[in-house]
Amino acid sequence: MAKLAVNVDHIATLRQARKANYPDPVTAAMASETAGADGIVVHLREDRRHIQERDVRILRQMVQTKLILEMAATPEMLGIALDIKPDIVTLVPEKRVELTTEGGLDIITHFNNIKESVKQLQNSGIKVSIFINPDLDQIKTAHKMDADMIEIHTGSFCDAVTDMEREKEFTRIVDAAKIASKLKLGVNAGHGLGYHSIKRFKGLDEIDEFSIGHSIVARATISGMENAVRDMVELIKRL
Numbered sequence: 001m002a003k004l005a006v007n008v009d010h011i012a013t014l015r016q017a018r019k020a021n022y023p024d025p026v027t028a029a030m031a032s033e034t035a036g037a038d039g040i041v042v043h044l045r046e047d048r049r050h051i052q053e054r055d056v057r058i059l060r061q062m063v064q065t066k067l068i069l070e071m072a073a074t075p076e077m078l079g080i081a082l083d084i085k086p087d088i089v090t091l092v093p094e095k096r097v098e099l100t101t102e103g104g105l106d107i108i109t110h111f112n113n114i115k116e117s118v119k120q121l122q123n124s125g126i127k128v129s130i131f132i133n134p135d136l137d138q139i140k141t142a143h144k145m146d147a148d149m150i151e152i153h154t155g156s157f158c159d160a161v162t163d164m165e166r167e168k169e170f171t172r173i174v175d176a177a178k179i180a181s182k183l184k185l186g187v188n189a190g191h192g193l194g195y196h197s198i199k200r201f202k203g204l205d206e207i208d209e210f211s212i213g214h215s216i217v218a219r220a221t222i223s224g225m226e227n228a229v230r231d232m233v234e235l236i237k238r239l
């Protein structure tokens, strides 16, 4: 059975929108673990738009499943990862102007830098995953640089507009997962997955774990709305 790693970045997005101290991504991580999550994911971005370094340090102390840190392979981030020691680092591309991670990391073009980062992280006991598009050459390269696992970018599948386009993208994911699994790489998948699109993955046993954030946080805000309003109505009634 595939596992679920929950990304709590967008709890921090809501907090940072007001520069407040709530909602707290660590509390959300604890609730996710209580509900059965197999891991907690955070992306510490260079611009610190949501998760802060302090969050990662507290999560390191609190998470009981596994802590997965998404980050760019920069000297600054490597220093932080080697210090905090998450269980897994997922190397991702990062652009300041993007709304969210756009596309997988091109590890063919950036072979030397990524390979060196993989080695440094592994030498300090951290497992390394690389976020790549479902592209066979990228997967073979991840194997060549001894990554522990890959995360297949599911964004193009999730964003596909027509059924034909969606199925074409899904076939790419299936082929990628099968090749990676044959190469003995761990196989994760994520980006853009939601309560509808996840159903298409039934029977694709090569995927070990899904990494999902936005759709879960979005659903939590709506499914929690009635209780939140009721609590405030109750307090106002008592004024």
Ligand code: PXP
Pocket: 007, 009, 043, 070, 090, 092, 100, 101, 131, 151, 189, 190, 191, 192, 193, 211, 212, 213, 214, 215
């Ligand atoms: N995997 C990676 C590498 C990501 O960058 C993200 C987005 O932060 C996700 C998974 C989760 O994507 P989503 O928030 O759309 O579920």
